[in-house]
Amino acid sequence: MSLIQVTNLTFAYDGSYDPIFDKACFQLDTDWRLGFTGRNGRGKTTFLRLLLGELDYAGHISADVEFDYFPFPVDQPSDQTLDVIDRLVPDYAYWELKRELTLLRMDEDVLYRPFETLSSGEQTKVLLAALFLKDNRFLLIDEPTNHLDAEGRQLVSDYLRSKKGFILVSHDRAFLDNCIDHILSIQKNKIDVQKGSFSTWWENKQREDQFELGENEKLQKEIKRLTDASRRTREWSHAVEKSKNGTTNSGSKLDKGYVGHKAAKMMKRSLMAERRRQSSADEKAKLLKNIESADSLSLSQLSYHRDRLVEAIDLSIRYDGRAVCSGVRFEIEQGDRAAITGRNGSGKSSLLRLVCGKPVPHEGTLRVGSQLRISYVSQDTSHLQGDLTSYARSWGIDESLFKAILRKLDFARAQFDKDISTYSGGQKKKVLIARSLCEPAHLHVWDEPLNFIDVISRMQIEELLLEHAPTLLFVEHDREFSRAVATKTIEL
Incomplete structure (x- = not known):
């Protein structure tokens, strides 16, 4: 077991005003089966490229393992599949490769067919099997399900559940739930690492979102109450201030000192209410930053003249x-x-x-x-x-x-x-x-x-x-x- 330590990671693409990562800090265990999730464009593939050293960044990433990325291009796809694997993994025992293929329910004869004649699903399985033959490697598996049918997804998910030491980018909920033990999530304003499946993480996120929405609603009511109170107090203060030059009902002169003191107290009370209102507004601004927009969508549907x-x-x-x-x-x-x-x-x-x-x-x-x-x-x-x-x-x-x-x-x-x-x-x-x-x-x-x-x-x-x-x-x-x-x- 070792750690991948990420400290103050900051990265933005050239010409972009918004950084994808801004002083991000977290750590990952190389024994984890880590699911990696987040909205499109949040930086999942970018983070994998940062781990591979393909992009310049500020901050620090330290690890005691080497990284391999999946999928990767095969330079000579017309070669036999076994030759492709031999170039990828120079030192392995043949029986180990047969064991991996058996786990993926693949016949040994695929090794003696040109790699390009394999289906996309077969290529996915062969390359995953080859990568897991390597020692002291941490696999960065980027959306392996896109070329797999339902049966293939179940097979690969079961296969990954028997392994450890990888980051898996996938948007298939059932696939993730079956094979991971931790979640790394890139949200709007934070990076979250949790133990458990995707469903466990999603339940926790929904509870967190509901809490923030409830706090937001309470603060909105408090802000309205304080705003109304501040407005009323200011109006009373101004009314009292205007009365300094007037007279009492009995015709005698008003005590301007008393009236001024009273107006000042009301104005001070108004300022205190305003400060409390601003404080509540500041607290409110801290909320809802990581709540994902899930607005309903509309659809243009025509009615046909027959059933x-x-x-x-x-x-x-x-x-x-x-x-x-x-x-x-x-x-x-x-x-x-x-x-x-x-x-x-x-x-x-x-x-x-x-x-x-x-x-x-x-x-x-x-x-x-x-x-x-x-x-x-x-x-x-x-x-x-x-x-x-x-x-x-x-x-x-x-x-x-x-x-x-x-x-x-x-x-x-x-x-x-x-x-x-x-x-x-x-x-x-x-x-x-x-x-x-x-x-x-x-x-x-x-x-x-x-x-x-x-x-x-x-x-x-x-x-x-x-x-x-x-x-x-x-x-x-x-x-x-x-x-x-x-x-x-x-x-x-």
């Missing part, structure tokens, strides 16, 4: 003469939120593209309602570029609503002026989802919409779908999200 929107009868999808799925039957009616499930390569994305009218080789019957308006969110974000204003205009959507949704999904206003191509993966997916929510549509078709999107935004989107009940056909491997949202399941 049934899509129908598939004995549908098969074929590639290179081989059926990737066959005998598929389902119906999509208004109000359905249908989740398509199945292993990687079972035709889930192809089926979504087919419903959207894209050319996909198939047999059988697929009926899509005439003049059905579909809003499609693809997995791919590489085409996104330009500013948000131009993007909104190109799609013919309301720019104000589009940007308001992004604000509610934790976009800083400063992001609005940047080129979309410079956004993080999660921010790009939020652009696609916000655009879809702005499009008037009968049916929303979303292909793995939550890849790279932070946990809190996932919860917001989940609540939106439950509240507005749009008709939705989607593929998503986040088990908690699918469990909460789907009203029916289409299994391939």
